[in-house]
Amino acid sequence: MSEYTEINEEIIQKLIDICGDSSVLTDIMDIFPYSMDGTLFTGETIPEVVVQPQNKEQISEILVLANENKVPVTPRGSGTSLAGNPLPIYGGIILDLTSLDIIEEISIADNIVIVEPGVICDNLNAxxxxxxxxxxxxxxxxxxxxxxxxxxxxxxxxxxxxxxxxANYVLWLEVVLPSGKIVEFGSKTLKSVSSLNLGGLMIGSEGVLGIVTKIALKIKPLPESRRTGFYIFKDFETITEVIIAIRNTRIVPNMQEFLDKMTTKVCFQYLGGDYTNYPLGYFLLLEVDGAPEQVEKDYGGIHQICTSLKPIFHKIAESPEDRDNIIQARKVALPALSQLAPTTSLEDCTINISHLAEALHKIEEIAKEFVEKGLKVATFGHLEGNLHPTFMFNEHNDEDVKNFNEAVDKIYNDVVIPLGGTITGEHGVGLVKARFIEKEHPSALKLMHKVKRLFDPNLILNPGKAKGSLVSEYKNPIELTQKSLVGVPSPSCMRCGFCVNECPSYSEFRRESYSPRGKLSLIRGILRGNIPVNEKFTKILFACTLCGACETACPALIKTVDLFEGVRSLINSGDKE
Known part of the structure; x- marks a missing residue:
């Protein structure tokens, strides 16, 4: 069992000496929002301090300090994780890396970009x-x-x-190791075999081996043309038949996505318009891209396969706007499902296409078992086999949470692992899948943990995340009071983070607490009795411009302006209850 040092005034002062007073956050209103990501809130993942470094040298000094004092450090980007990766289960330091957001170089000649880790994916593509x-x-x-x-x-x-x-695009990494040493892995060239692939260990490591501070990425030319369409079938078996037939033609779609019946229904309702007139069933989205002549030929082949299997409806995009609308039908899956219950939890597993229909059928049987207990389950995903079983319930109801965990256990233990699948295709293991990793990797897990010890002997970097170490009995030194929210209206925020970079208050203060997501987290914390209403909360809430940008960006359709105005009115009236 690892024992860690609690943060004290001396450590806080040393952090201030390294990064400056404004970059070291200790007020509960500033640090509380960092206890959450896209997973269930437990109240047990509060950092003791949040530090916002500006460069690799500061990160290096922080890790040296943490090693000397055996203080846990949890790196965090935008906090959009669906696996609990950036949650500090032992308290300690959250390292907020969002300030490292410079696109340093774009070289079309070399097909390479060099960026800092806080750069947003869409901003780079823009x-x-x-x-x-x-x-x-x-x-x-x-x-x-x-x-x-x-x-x-x-x-x-x-x-x-x-x-x-x-991983297919990372060429070179600058990394600060847990010891504080700054190293480089890989080469800033499109092709190199001059070293062991140590950088490859960092990719997918969930922040347990080092902190990436700069990246060289390979980029690709945009395709000249695309052809997009969707098809609705009466069963999922036919969709897998379509995908296997496409593979046999050697056509490679750039998109092949599906929605089950429940997800199709709620997505069409969410989008409205023409979608309300389309028949319901299993939704298949297909797209090919490339040179115009090849795209027409390939999509013609795909369309012939699909129509030969008698879909009950299909639509092919005839304009860029049509394409956007069709892709939106898939992309709104999670926000549409979030309308069904206060809490939406998205899981992630991958199963080979030859077993995919069997897997989905078994997941649907598990869903039927739990529906009478108030747990709704729907599934959508990517047709390389990456399924996203999604659960709708109330995280403030202990019985709902118990049923949710039982259903998740059944999916991984009775479906995914027995069918030769993997417990995560893209979200990571983090905290939420820690209990399944040894079942998938019984012979490799101890070796993973030995690799972790080589890089991080004191287990200070993102400890307790399953790829690096198992959760110990050491408890977070910060304990919160808590009361039930059953029956109490609470914002149904998915904590997706889509609102954060749209918010002028966040852009001004660059603290999670000032973002719309952060303010909703504070309101929820107050309702749960975790934190009090105080002057700092009032300052944060009244810093909001009520511009509505977050409301426009919110996929869960939360009326944030009305909500924030309502809470302001309560504060002005002196009602802190």
């Missing part, structure tokens, strides 16, 4: 698009996901079958 290039990995959180976080998770996305995942 810079590349006018030059006719793009960085292909596109997770659903691309408007909020940082490149550093994508490296930590080895993120994929909708186009992974054709374009691969983040």
């Amino acid at each position: 810079k590349l698009a006018p030059l006719g290039y793009f960085f292909p990995p596109d997770p659903a959180s691309s408007s909020a996901a940082t490149i550093g976080g994508m490296i930590a998770n080895n993120s994929g996305g909708l186009q992974a079958f054709k374009y691969g995942v983040t």
Whole structure:
């Protein structure tokens, strides 16, 4: 069992000496929002201090200090994780890396970009698009996901079958090791075999081996043409038949996505318009891209396969606007499902296509078992085999949480692992899948932990995350009071982070607490009795301009302006209850 040192005034002062007073956050209103990501809130993952370094030298000094005092350090990007990767289960220091957000170089001649880890994926592609290039990995959180976080998770996305995942594009990394030593892995060239692939260990390591401070990425030319369509079938078996037939033709779609019946229904309702007139069933989205002549030929072949299997409906995009609308039907899956219950939890597993229909059928049987207990389950995903079983319930109800955990256990223990699948295709293991990792990797897990010890003998960097070490009995020194929220209206925020970079208050203060997501987290914390209403909360809330940018960006359709105005009115009236 690892024992860690609690943060004291001496350590705080040394952190201030390294980064400056404004970059070291200790007020509960500033640090509380960092206790959350896209997973269930437990109240047990509060950092003792949040530090916002500005460069690699500061990060190096912080890690030297942490090692000397055996203080846990948890790196964090945008906090969009769906596996608990950036949650500090032992307290300690959160290292907020979002300030390292410079695109240092774009070289079309070399097909390389050099960026800092806090650069947002969509922001990078916005810079590349006018030059006719793009960085292909596109997770659903691309408007909020940082490149550093994508490296930590080895993120994929909708186009992974054709374009691969983040690892396929990383050429070189600058990394601060847990000891504080700054090293470089790889080469800033498109081809090199001059060293062991130590950088490869960092990709997908979930921040347990080192902190990436600069990245050289390979980029690709944007495709000249695309052809997109969707098909609705009466069963999922037919969809897998379509995908296998396409593979046999050697056509490689850049998108092949599906929605189950429940997800199709709620997505069509969420989008409205023409979608309310389409029949319901299992939804299949297909797209090919490339040179115009080849695209027409390939999509013609795909369309022939699909129509030969008698879909109950299909639609092919005839304009860029049509394409955007069709892709939106898939991308709104999570926000649409979030309308069904206060809490939405998205899981992630991958199973080979030859077993995919069997897996989905078994997941649907598990869903039927729990529906009478108030737990809703729907599934969508990517047809390289990456399924996202999604659970709708109330995280403030202990019985709901118990049923959720039982259903998740059944899916991984009775479906995914027995069918030869993997417990995560793109979200990572983090905390939420720690209990399954040894079942998938019984012979490799101890070796993973030995590798962790080689890099980090004191286990200070993101400790307790399953790829690096198992959770010990050591408890977070910060304990929160808590009361039940059953029956109490609470913001149904998914904590996706899509609002954060749209917010002028966040842009001004660069603290999570000032973002819309952060303010909603504080309101929830107050309702739960975790934190009090105080002057700092009032200052944060009244810093909001009520511009509504967050409301426009919010996929969960939260009326943030009305909510913030309502809380302001309560504060002005003197009602702190």
